[in-house]
Amino acid sequence: MFRLEKRPTPSKFWLYATPPVAVILTMIAGGILFAAMGKNPFEVIRTIFWDPIFGEFAFYLRGQLLVKAGPLILIAIGLALGFRAGIWNIGAEGQYIMGAIFGAAVGLAVFPTESRWIFPVMVVAGAFGGWLWAMIPAILKTRFNTNEILVSLMLVYVAETILAKASTGFLKNPEGMGFPGSRNFSSYPAAQNGFLYEPLGLHWGGVAALVTAVLAYILLTRHQAGFQIKLAGQAPRAARFHGVSPARLVVMCMGISGALAGLAGMFEVTGPAGQISIDFNTGYGFTAIIVAFLGRLNPLGIVLAGFLMALTYVGGEMASTNLGLPDAAIQVFQGMLLFFLLAVDVLTNYRFRLAVGAH
Template identity: 85%
Template sequence: MLRLEKRPNPSKFWQYGTPVVAVALTMIVGGILFAFMGKNPVEVIRTIFWDPIFGEFAFYLRGQLLVKAGPLILIAIGLSLGFRAGIWNIGAEGQYIMGAICGAAVGLAVYPTESRLIFPAMVIAGALGGWAWAMIPAILKTRFNTNEILVSLMLVYVAQTILAKASTGFLKNPEGMGFPGSRNFSSFPAAANPELIAGTGIHWGVIAAFLVAIVGWVILSRHIIGFQIKLSGQAPRAARFHGVNPSRLVVLCMGVSGGLAGLAGLFEVTGPAGQISIDFNVGYGFTAIIVAFLGRLNPIGIVFAGILMALTYVGGEMAATNLGLPAAAIQVFQGMLLFFLLGVDVLTNFRIRTAILGVK
């Protein structure tokens, strides 16, 4: 018989060990899944984890890595603050879309004016768009005690509808021959977010992600706000005793995560995506939830987790095209990572004891 026993102190080893074990378990079980689908598991795993960095097309794929990791990191760090405080913003995807739409709208409104101020204005508009979208569940929660998980999630679908309307309606390219989608920002230099160093995939969004990671780390480890966030998540009554105003914290955490998701959307639409289109979002807002947990809700951990998750994206696409694996299988693979992470996580606070029935 196996049973769990609470540890007196959380285990330091498992705190850092769980992500590694979770990745290993994902590879093993994912491999079994791929084998059942009639693929060579070793080849699939190698395609996903090895080829993007060291394989034949690595020179191109390595750049893709940061392109994918940037928005994931940016969103995940915002989410991690709320998650630590027990505030569950599940709707980063919606905030990401709204940030992209708002930011893009500002740029497209002044097309084809050329000014150095346009891009910064778009960045601010993007952040505000995401922030405003996140304020809806935040205010409903603080005023009417609604569940922010449901409200923020449902607002994703509203945002997707607005995105469809934007790309076929109010932001549609007037010179686009009737095709859905906005003007392409690559032909509008004042509003574009180009690759800054050729071949690396680094654009302003990636730089923002790394800056935010550093700021996030400082806030969580050194600033009283970070302490209050952690305290609210671990012991809400103790947080009130300390002097935290729970409503203000909800507004703060939702606002920050929404704003960062909006930023990620803006950087994506002006850079790698290039335009507002119906399917411009690729689920970064949802994947960032996995990234946040995989990174232990720790900004530095999230940077690594973001890169790892980007690897499964890039490698997954490779596997899909080269080995004919369905996209859903890759999503299952990514989901497995979160599943195993949360499962193995139990070992941080509990240990497994074996007990023989009767003798014990």
């Protein structure tokens, strides 16, 4: 019989080895899944992990990687700060939607004015929208001790309803011949988030994601607030003894993650998505939870994890169009990644021991 034994200090080796091992285990388990579905597992895995970077259409798909990784990284970094402090914002998807609506609404309100101030104001509005949506669970938690997991999650569905209302009602394109959806930002240069360098898929959202990663890394390793976030997550009583106010921490962490999710939504709606539409959101807010953990809640790790997850998105799409794999199978595959990550993660703090004799 094996038994788990707590390590005196966390293993440095497993801290870094966990993500690659989890990826390999996911490939194996995913391969078995795909084989059971009657597909050639090696071909599917190659389509997902290899083709987007080195395959026939890589010239286009490589750019798609950053387009997809950008919002994931931006959202995941915000979530990671909260997760480190033991504050579980599960509703980034809703904050992402609200950021998109607020940002888009500001731009559309002044259509067709041309001014270089329009886009920056939209950025601020987008961050504000996400922040506002995150403040609801934050304040309910600090005032009435509600559970932020449930409240933030439920607010996703409220946000989706508002999104539907926006695209069929108050933000609907007046020249859209009655079709749902807002004006397209691609035809409104002052409010458009166009590519800065197309071959890499770089737009302002990607820039924001990479800058945020560096700032978050500095915050966590050098700044007092980063220390307090880690302390509150690891030892809440020690955090109070240190002088952290739990309520302020909740407001701060929810606020940052909400604002970053809102930013991601704003950059997406004015860039790759182009317009507010009923199905504008594609689950970045939820996938970012996986990205945050896959990146060990570490901003630099999240950048790598964001690209990996983007790869499964891009490659997954290829697999579903070229090999006829259902979307659900790709989602199961992505879910497996989180599952294996958390399972292997146990080894960071525990080790297996062959139990001799006793028990």
